[in-house]
Amino acid sequence: MGVTEAAAWVTWTLLVSTVLAYVVYWIHHRRHQHSLFARLGISYVPPHLIYGSNHTLRGRGALATKVVGQWMKQYGKVFGYYVGWQPNLVVADLDLVREILVREFPTFANRPTLVIDAQPVVDSLVGLRDQRWKDVRSVLAPTFSVVKMKYYMGGVINEKINELLSIVSKKVKRGEPIEWHATYQGMTLDVICECALALKTHCQRDQDGDDFFLAVRQFLRNAVNTAILLALYFKVFAKFLSFVSNRLAYSGRMTMMIVNHLRTVITNRRRDSSIKHMDVLQLMLDEAENTQPSDKDCVAEYNSKSGIKRESKKLTDEEIIANAWVFLLGGFETTANTVTYMSYLLAVHPEVQERVYQELCDVLQDSPEELTYEQVHSLKYLDQVFCETLRIYPPAVNFVSREASKDIQVEKSFRFPHVYSFVSRNTVCVIYLNNFII
CATH class of the missing domain: 1.10.630.10 (Cytochrome P450)
Structure with a gap:
């Protein structure tokens, strides 16, 4: 074997060894990340090494709310799942939701960190964080x-x-x-x-x-x-x-x-x-x-x-x-x-349509040309129909997600780690809206 061949062999050996070492390190690190909920004693969906549970949650034909609903039956009202490396904690317990989003809101004021610096969203109220969000x-x-x-x-x-x-x-x-x-x-x-x-x-x-x-x-x-x-x-x-x-x-x-x-x-x-x-x-x-x-x-x-x-x-x-x-x-x-x-x-629902029509006729009888801002706000029944539509077909059907800004103990039963996890509330938490009926 000549000097050139030997040098090439050494180079390739070092390269392959480095790649293999990094792969082993990455797998070990990912498994450590995926052990967070186990270490905290929180039930969780067993994750795929690469995808976490995202391939199930967002797979072809999958509806996120239905998937989470099925998980909830299996793991309870508070459980975890992973999206890639990032832990997500689903909270469907109303008392815990109130604790997180009301009493401890300063800790959970931030939305989840954007996975990439998507321009210009990072400079909007959706992407800004902490004091700058408050200022803007x-x-x-x-x-x-x-x-x-x-x-x-x-x-x-x-x-x-x-x-x-x-x-x-x-x-x-x-x-x-x-x-x-x-x-x-x-x-x-x-x-x-x-x-x-x-x-x-x-x-x-x-x-x-x-x-x-x-x-x-x-x-x-x-x-x-x-x-x-x-x-x-x-x-x-x-x-x-x-x-x-x-x-x-x-x-x-x-x-x-x-x-x-x-x-x-x-x-x-x-x-x-x-x-x-x-x-x-x-x-x-x-x-x-x-x-x-x-x-x-x-x-x-x-x-x-x-x-x-x-x-x-x-x-x-x-x-x-x-x-x-x-x-x-x-x-x-x-x-x-x-x-x-x-x-x-x-x-x-033609009977509801008729009531909406009659309400509009009553409001417009004095000014039939064009609705004013004040007249729109006087349409109480139309507003009820609108709210009922939002209840039945909510425009944002997934979750209200917040990221913990520091380690915090909530109701002495769960510990939310700083940065690593955020609390997600799906539509099941919005139970009180079901009491609204036209």
């Missing part, structure tokens, strides 16, 4: 007051609903079938785009030809892409997979297109501040400009007693863009689905 929320809360929403959004909503009625009326006259879910999706997207994203779209008029409408629907279908799943299973690659998801995946490219548009709009509006636009983006810009940091909250202020570096409550451009984007992320499917289900329930 305190700035945004006045932005969405009743008076401002009525003034800024009322006209846009009425305009888009009138357009919806016109489209439906024409289809009825022509005897064409109406695909209500797609129709409501178009209306919802038109409202959100104009109110939050400063985009003029025509999703209702031309659904098949509107590129933005088609792109949003495609984005939602591919929101949980392969990069996110791999980050769930292999945390070590999370940063690299964040880049892949944000820059190369379809959902990431779609997001960046909207983010770049919003950044351009913000720059143009700051350049010419004489024109005030009536949308949520303008409200956030105004709030950001009007929020002056006090001496206490000044940027980079140093607290000599605690050694903590404090940040300004003033919104950054990234936070403005992120929260405008979350309007689309959180409002498109949920609103369209709820209105679709409500239409279905009214269709199969």
Whole structure:
């Protein structure tokens, strides 16, 4: 064997040995992670080495709530399961839910850490954590007051609903079938785009030809892409997979297109501040400009007693863009689905439909042209129908998830480890809503 062959053999031997050593270490470390619930004395679903229980929970054709319901029958009202390496503790005991989400809320204020740095969600109220979440929320809360929403959004909503009625009326006259879910999706997207994203779209008029409408629907279908799943299973690659998801995946490219548009709009509006636009983006810009940091909250202020570096409550451009984007992320499917289900329930319960119709007639008899904000709030029975629709077909059907910010003993029976586990509440916990009947 020559020197070259010997060197190559040694190199390959070292390489294979290193890989094997890392694989052995990874398996040992993963098994240690999967032993958390056993060490705490909490019953749990036996995990797969790589997937945890995610392949069962999110597998093809699986419904998460039904899977968790089956687990609950087997493991009780408090049990654990793993998503990749991360432990999840399901809590369906109402007293324990109250303890976690009310009495101990400061410890469980944060949502679960995002598996990847998904832009721009990490800068929104969904992704922000601890004090920065509180600061941004305190700035945004006045932005969405009743008076401002009525003034800024009322006209846009009425305009888009009138357009919806016109489209439906024409289809009825022509005897064409109406695909209500797609129709409501178009209306919802038109409202959100104009109110939050400063985009003029025509999703209702031309659904098949509107590129933005088609792109949003495609984005939602591919929101949980392969990069996110791999980050769930292999945390070590999370940063690299964040880049892949944000820059190369379809959902990431779609997001960046909207983010770049919003950044351009913000720059143009700051350049010419004489024109005030009536949308949520303008409200956030105004709030950001009007929020002056006090001496206490000044940027980079140093607290000599605690050694903590404090940040300004003033919104950054990234936070403005992120929260405008979350309007689309959180409002498109949920609103369209709820209105679709409500239409279905009214269709199969004509007696309820008649009562809603009579209530509308009574309210509109003095002003038949257009509903005002105050009149909408006076429609008590319609509100009951809406709430019952949400009870039967909740838009968020999985879990309310919170992450423990520190080790905590709850009701002297369970210990929630800092960072490693978070408490999930599925729809079974919302039992009190079942008492609401139209």
